[in-house]
Amino acid sequence: xxxxxxxxxxxxxxxxxxxxxxxxxxxxxxxxxxxxxxxxxxxxxxxxxxxxxxxxxxxxxxxxxxxxxxxxxxxxxxxxxxxxxxxxxxxxxxxxxxxxxxxxxxxxxxxxxxxxxxxxxxxxxxxxxxxxxxxxxxxxxxxxxxxxxxxxxxxxxxxxxxxxxxxxxxxxxxxxxxxxxxxxxxxxxxxxxxxxxxxxxxxxxxxxxxxxxxxxxxxxxxxxxxxxxxxxxxxxxxxxxxxxxxxxxxxxxxxxxxxxxxxxxxxxxxxxxxxxxxxxxxxxxxxxxxxxxxxxxxxxxxxxxxxxxxxxxxxxxxxxxxxxxxxxxxxxxxxxxxxxxxxxxxxxxxxxxxxxxxxxxxxxxxxxxxxxxxxxxxxxxxxxxxxxxxxxxxxxxxxxxxxxxxxxxxxxxxxxxxxxxxxxxxxxxxxxxxxx
Amino acid sequence: xxxxxxxxxxxxxxxxxxxxxxxxxxxxxxxxxxxxxxxxxxxxxxxxxxxxxxxxxxxxxxxxxxxxxxxxxxxxxxxxxxxxxxxxxxxxxxxxxxxxxxxxxxxxxxxxxxxxxxxxxxxxxxxxxxxxxxxxxxxxxxxxxxxxxxxxxxxxxxxxxxxxxxxxxxxxxxxxxxxxxxxxxxxxxxxxxxxxxxxxxxxxxxxxxxxxxxxxxxxxxxxxxxxxxxxxxxxxxxxxxxxxxxxxxxxxxxxxxxxxxxxxxxxxxxxxxxxxxxxxxxxxxxxxxxxxxxxxxxxxxxxxxxxxxxxxxxxxxxxxxxxxxxxxxxxxxxxxxxxxxxxxxxxxxxxxxxxxxxxxxxxxxxxxxxxxxxxxxxxxxxxxxxxxxxxxxxxxxxxxxxxxxxxxxxxxxxxxxxxxxxxxxxxxxxxxxxxx
Numbered sequence: 001x002x003x004x005x006x007x008x009x010x011x012x013x014x015x016x017x018x019x020x021x022x023x024x025x026x027x028x029x030x031x032x033x034x035x036x037x038x039x040x041x042x043x044x045x046x047x048x049x050x051x052x053x054x055x056x057x058x059x060x061x062x063x064x065x066x067x068x069x070x071x072x073x074x075x076x077x078x079x080x081x082x083x084x085x086x087x088x089x090x091x092x093x094x095x096x097x098x099x100x101x102x103x104x105x106x107x108x109x110x111x112x113x114x115x116x117x118x119x120x121x122x123x124x125x126x127x128x129x130x131x132x133x134x135x136x137x138x139x140x141x142x143x144x145x146x147x148x149x150x151x152x153x154x155x156x157x158x159x160x161x162x163x164x165x166x167x168x169x170x171x172x173x174x175x176x177x178x179x180x181x182x183x184x185x186x187x188x189x190x191x192x193x194x195x196x197x198x199x200x201x202x203x204x205x206x207x208x209x210x211x212x213x214x215x216x217x218x219x220x221x222x223x224x225x226x227x228x229x230x231x232x233x234x235x236x237x238x239x240x241x242x243x244x245x246x247x248x249x250x251x252x253x254x255x256x257x258x259x260x261x262x263x264x265x266x267x268x269x270x271x272x273x274x275x276x277x278x279x280x281x282x283x284x285x286x287x288x289x290x291x292x293x294x295x296x297x298x299x300x301x302x303x304x305x306x307x308x309x310x311x312x313x314x315x316x317x318x319x320x321x322x323x324x325x326x327x328x329x330x331x332x333x334x335x336x337x338x339x340x341x342x343x344x345x346x347x348x349x350x351x352x353x354x355x356x357x358x359x360x361x362x363x364x365x366x367x368x369x370x371x372x373x374x375x376x377x378x379x380x381x382x383x384x385x386x387x388x389x390x391x392x393x394x395x396x397x398x399x400x401x402x403x404x405x406x407x408x409x410x411x412x413x414x415x416x417x418x419x420x421x422x423x424x425x426x427x428x429x430x431x432x433x434x435x436x
Numbered sequence: 437x438x439x440x441x442x443x444x445x446x447x448x449x450x451x452x453x454x455x456x457x458x459x460x461x462x463x464x465x466x467x468x469x470x471x472x473x474x475x476x477x478x479x480x481x482x483x484x485x486x487x488x489x490x491x492x493x494x495x496x497x498x499x500x501x502x503x504x505x506x507x508x509x510x511x512x513x514x515x516x517x518x519x520x521x522x523x524x525x526x527x528x529x530x531x532x533x534x535x536x537x538x539x540x541x542x543x544x545x546x547x548x549x550x551x552x553x554x555x556x557x558x559x560x561x562x563x564x565x566x567x568x569x570x571x572x573x574x575x576x577x578x579x580x581x582x583x584x585x586x587x588x589x590x591x592x593x594x595x596x597x598x599x600x601x602x603x604x605x606x607x608x609x610x611x612x613x614x615x616x617x618x619x620x621x622x623x624x625x626x627x628x629x630x631x632x633x634x635x636x637x638x639x640x641x642x643x644x645x646x647x648x649x650x651x652x653x654x655x656x657x658x659x660x661x662x663x664x665x666x667x668x669x670x671x672x673x674x675x676x677x678x679x680x681x682x683x684x685x686x687x688x689x690x691x692x693x694x695x696x697x698x699x700x701x702x703x704x705x706x707x708x709x710x711x712x713x714x715x716x717x718x719x720x721x722x723x724x725x726x727x728x729x730x731x732x733x734x735x736x737x738x739x740x741x742x743x744x745x746x747x748x749x750x751x752x753x754x755x756x757x758x759x760x761x762x763x764x765x766x767x768x769x770x771x772x773x774x775x776x777x778x779x780x781x782x783x784x785x786x787x788x789x790x791x792x793x794x795x796x797x798x799x800x801x802x803x804x805x806x807x808x809x810x811x812x813x814x815x816x817x818x819x820x821x822x823x824x825x826x827x828x829x830x831x832x833x834x835x836x837x838x839x840x841x842x843x844x845x846x847x848x849x850x851x852x853x854x855x856x857x858x859x860x861x862x863x864x865x866x867x868x869x870x871x872x
Contacts (some may be wrong), residue, residue, distance in 0.1 A: 009557035009567050023495070033553055035508060035515075036540070039478060041553055042506040050506070062808075067443050070478040071591045072471060073509060074530075074542070079471075085759075094510075096532035097575045098589075102470070106510070117469055117477055121445035127815075130443050134528050138572070141535045153534075154508045317732060324750075380562075 001044075001345070002367075003377045008045050008104045010389055020216040022327035024183055025336050028392050032321075036078030039152035045393060048158065048344035053322050054135055057158045058189050064180035064239050066131040066160050071113050073137055077103035077110045081359050082296050090104070106139035111292045111314055114161040118310075119298040122163065127300060128310060131167050131176070135319060151185045151282070158318040163310045165302065167289075170311035174206065174287050175243040177242065177315040180251065181283045184317065187231040188326055189339030191218025192282060193227050194250055194404040198259040206287040206326030209257055211279035221279040222261050224253035224269050247265065257281075281327045287313040330417075332360065336394030337417045347374040347433055348395040350386045352402035354378060359406040366411065369430055393417065397433050437781070438803075439639040439813045444481050446825055456652040457761035459584030461772050464827050467759075474581025474589035481829060482759065484780035486592065489758050490571055490621050493594045494775065500616035500675045502567040502596050507549050509573055511538035515548045516555040518732050528571040528576045542575035547750055555734040558599065558844075563736060565605050565610070565745060568594030571755060578706075583652070585760045586716070592756040599746045600728075601738065606747035610642065611679040613751040617646050617719045618686065620753065622668040624762055625775030628718060629663050630686055634695040642723040645693055647715035650764040657715040658697050659771050660689035660705050691731045693717075717763045766853075771855045772830030783869055786822045786829040790814055790836035795842040798862065802835055802847065805866055827852065833869050 001008070009030040018024040026032050031046030042050055060070065069131045077095070080086035086105075094106040107113070114132055122128065135158045143204050150311045162173035178194065186190035190212050197209035211221055213228075230250065237246070255270045256262065257279070266274070290309045292298075302308040318325075323342075330337045340346060351363040367376040375395065377386045383402075390398045400412040411429040424432060445466040454460040467482030478486055494504065513531070516522035521540075522583070529541040540754070543549065548567055558564065571594045581589050582728040598609035614630065620626035624650050633645035647657055650662075666686065673682070686870050692698065702710070705743050726745045729732075738744040754761075758780075766773045776782060783806045785797040803812040811831065813822045819838075826834045847865040850857045861866060 004562075005566075007503070007505075007557070007568060030557070033556060035549060036510075036512045036538075037554070039508045039510055041508060041549065043553070044503045044505055047504055067440070067480050067481055068483055069443075071484050072475045072477060073576065074472075074475055074590055076472045091535045094532065094534065096530065098526045098530065098588075102472075113471060116471070117479070120469060121443075126440075130441075132443060139510065151690065154510055254554050263552070332506065363519075364523065 001374070001375045003375055003379050004302045005434055007043065008042070008393070010392060014026070018148065020147050020150070020328070021331055022150065022216075022324040022389050025327055025331055025392070026148055026324065029336060032149060033089050033142070038142055040152060040154070047343050049323050049338070049342055050320060051345075053188065053326070053343045054158075054319050055158070055421070057184055057319060058135065060180045060187070061133050061158065061160060064131075064176045066133045066180075068134060068135045068379065069132050070136060071107070071110050071116075072115075073106055074104050074134045075107045075113055075363045077105060079116055080105065082135050083292055084295065085112065087101070092142065094139045096142045102169050108138055108140045108385070109314075109316075110159055111161065111312075115292045115296045115298055115312070117195045118163055119296065120217055122298070122300050124301045125165055125327075129162065131162040131173055133158060133315070134300075137379045138378040142393065144348045147324070149216075151379070152320065155318065158317040158319055160315040162315070163293075165300075165308055165310060165311075167311060168381060170287055170313055172243070173245045173432050174285065174313050176239050177313070178208065178250075179237055179239070179243050181285065181315075182295055182316070183237065185210060185212070188322065190282070190329060193221075193223055193255050193279075195221060195223065195255040195257050196260040197257050197284065198429065208285050209281050210283035211257070211281050212325055212329055214325070215278055216328055217278035219279045219281060220258040221277055222257035222266055222315050223255070223275050223277075225275045226253050226272045227255055228275070254326055258313065270381060281318070282322055282325050282407045284313045285313065286342060287311075300387040311342050327381065333393070334388070335392035336348045338396055339395045340396050343396050344377045346370060347397045347399060348390045348393070349374060349376045349401065350354070350383075350390060351376070351378050352383045352400065354380065354385070356403045356406065359401055359403050362406045362409070362411065363435075366426060366429065370433065399429060399433075437630070437808070439815045441813055444811070444829070445479070445685060446828060454584065456583050456586070456765065457767050458526065458586065458760040461763055461767055462584055462760065463654075465772060468585060472580055474587070476585055476588060476590070481780045485759050485774070485778055486756060488623065488778045488780075488821065489762070490592070490755050493753055493755060494571065496595065496616045496620040496623070497569050497596060497618050500567075500612045502569045504570060504572045505553075505568050506572060507543070509542055509545050509575070510540050511543045511549055511843065513541060515552055516541065519728055520731060521548065528573045528578065528579045534762050544576045545750075545752075546570070546595055547595045547597065547748075548732065551728045551732045551734055551748070552612050555732065556603065557735070558736050558746075560737045561601055561739050561744065565597055565598065565600045565609060567598040567609055569594060569751070576741055583727065583760070585756045587654075588756065594753040594755055594816075596751040598749045599750070600748075601744055601746060603747060604740070605726075606723055606725070610688070610721065610749050611632045611683045612675050613721050613749070614644065614683050614686075614766055615673055615675070615834055617721065617753070618682075619673065620667045621648070621718065626718070626765060626780050627664060629657075629659055629689040629691050631657060631713075632696040633693050644721050646719035647693070647717050648761055649713045650716050650761070651714055652764055653714035653715060653716040655691070655715045656694040657713055658702055659691035659711050661709045661711075662689050662709070662741050663691055664815055669786070716764060717754070717760050718758055719751075719753045721749065723747075724854050726788065738863045747797055763859045769831070770824070771777075771828035774832055776832050779830070779832050781809055781811045782806060783833045783835060784826040784829070785810060785812045786819075786826060786834060786836045787814050787818045788836065789821070790816065792842070794837045795837055795839050798845070798847065799837045800844045802837070802862060802865065806869065837863060
């Protein structure tokens with residue numbers, strides 16, 4: 001993307017309404033624009049990150065055996081009356097009427113709809129287990145939306161729903177999602193900790209939240225510091241095998257959110273290992289048995305011919321919220337520092353002397369090598385503006401090219417995360433960026 | 437995807453409510469399920485096709501220089517009051533109030549919102565031209581939704597919006613989209629014809645609809661038969677160059693929808709070249725000048741320092757509707773015949789004797805070669821059921837493997853579109869499928 005032709009605007013002023021770093025930086029870097037309270041348009045820079053985050057979520061869901069569908073945003077009230085949640089759900093549910101005065105709603109979650117879909121087709125035990133997920137925009141009419149995309153009203157969520165014949169099967173599905181979540185967040189460079197959690201309005205009796213630690217987090221959390229050292233990605237995962245060892249390992253140390261905090265158990269954690277901090281919730285998994293399948297009449301015939309009511313779980317990831325969470329965990333006073341896996345572009349080529357033939361040629365060559373995963377700052381702007389914008393937007397690599405270096409065939413390569421700068425030949429610079 | 441574990445349900449009965457082939461087949465093949473009138477959930481088979489269609493649209497928009505963003509579904513009424521459309525738009529607009537009684541709506545289109553976004557950032561002539569697009573769910577509260585996803589209420593649309601300094605620039609943007617549309621539809625195997633069209637509620641004075649011919653089409657169209665022979669993809673396109681020759685070529689023959697039909701011009705078409713038919717609209721492009729930029733106060737400083745009101749156009753593709761349109765153009769009495777570019781899976785491996793070691797081994801080997809772009813019918817079902825389902829779901833290739841063939845190392849390969857069947861060695865079958 002050539003910046004002279006791109007729609008990658010930045011704001012010079014820090015917006016007054018933004019209280020936390022991620023919100024401030026997303027507005028300043030032109031990632032999003034608020035179109036009304038808690039509702040955002042994603043501009044090209046933000047949209048690219050959102051897509052990358054979404055794709056990682058998708059790949060790990062697929063790897064764990066979940067199957068993608070897409071449910072609509074608008075649902076009928078009737079469906080929610082079957083589960084009893086229509087009246088129970090508060091003013092956060094956006095209710096509306098269509099032109100025929102039918103009661104509808106903008107879905108805040110999809111337990112009812114997916115149960116309705118599944119009961120239409122699943123007839124026998126052979127149709128189980130199944131795990132269906134979708135990545136779709138949801139609406140929750142927060143009374144006071146804040147923190148940008150971290151607590152917006154219209155937000156992108158991945159929600160998966162598992163259907164099993166019995167408790168043992170449901171536990172297996174739960175563990176598959178537990179492990180998929182660990183891997184999903186690790187791939188984004190996040191240290192997410194599973195914690196015992198409340199089941200809230202979804203219901204059920206087993207639940208974990210996945211949180212990252214951040215000063216601006218809305219939850220108070222308590223955990224054993226060992227959990228911050230555990231590594232997720234070093235072990236290959238066979239999702240059909242027994243995942244208990246991985247789950248047991250990650251639940252072998254104390255970790256709980258405020259609501260589930262147990263002072264007696266906490267006292268057993270050595271004082272030097274106690275970490276009490278703020279956390280941001282980025283995922284939440286629930287086992288809730290037959291809470292929806294029973295009232296909605298989902299039944300399949302079992303191997304012995306008797307009818308069985310499947311056991312269910314649901315598994316959410318806040319996809320748009322993750323973009324904010326990643327920034328909270330990866331920024332400095334100059335801007336964002338994207339982990340490579342979710343960076344909007346891997347490289348920014350900064351041309352410091354447009355019109356100088358050697359500079360232009362070297363810059364174009366490097367840009368062409370990484371396009372479309374690079375931006376080329378070919379604008380008529382001062383070097384200082386280009387440096388500041390590249391730092392703000394947080395591309396993992398900056399290649400700074402001016403006449404002096406170009407004459408010597410040299411590129412100055414800056415690594416955003418470490419601040420390290422080196423002068424390299426074009427070939428070495430390409431190799432360094434590729435190898436990173 | 438192994439069918440024994442997949443959520444790829446089919447219906448044996450033809451649903452009574454479905455009046456056209458694509459609707460019937462999408463329901464029978466388990467591509468979608470209606471969750472309320474004109475609102476559909478996309479099941480795995482349908483979702484895969486929708487994603488492929490969406491990706492082709494995206495690639496051609498990007499190639500033409502448009503930049504992707506994502507605007508939210510929920511908009512404020514205030515924005516639409518600025519253009520004057522809030523009151524003008526009829527009951528098709530889904531209006532709602534949030535918990536603070538603010539008037540909102542589920543966007544049926546985005547001219548207002550994108551103009552608002554653009555005016556926030558674009559300050560000078562250097563910020564133009566730009567073309568911003570998004571692929572997002574829209575809602576139009578049709579009084580009588582019908583024909584499945586062809587005229588649903590919640591539907592996926594690609595809408596692009598161009599901003600130019602002057603009329604010449606706007607015409608260039610218009611031509612870029614015109615050509616991108618030709619290529620987009622051709623890549624999906626559709627013969628889409630650009631036709632002079634009414635500008636309708638978008639406004640403006642230049643507009644083309646892109647239609648495919650189909651008996652079930654809702655529009656009456658008149659065209660010169662030469663247009664059905666023209667080829668799109670043989671010429672490479674330089675979107676920065678002069679696209680007039682391509683546009684002129686495609687507009688050199690008579691083609692108009694009912695609303696724009698001109699009997700005098702039609703009489704000039706030789707009788708033997710006159711084609712009068714039904715058509716399905718799959719794209720629509722508009723030039724409308726300053727219709728939105730002027731009332732909404734979008735201005736940038738020109739090269740001479742004077743303020744300029746940019747000229748705009750908008751460009752829509754019905755992404756979810758395209759899935760239905762592709763089926764209308766590609767089916768027979770047994771089911772769907774997917775063009776390869778949008779097929780949910782390229783290959784179905786039909787194992788006719790599960791448990792037979794040789795059959796299983798050969799089937800697994802072929803499946804592994806094409807996974808994840810293949811389904812493996814490993815269900816305990818009769819051969820007839822497997823044949824019928826594979827025909828219904830329309831995978832371009834079927835590999836039929838039974839004990840006799842397996843013993844001889846042979847695969848029976850069936851090409852869904854032509855019905856051709858050949859017996860081949862595994863290697864030759866793989867080559868044939870790859871080469872297609």
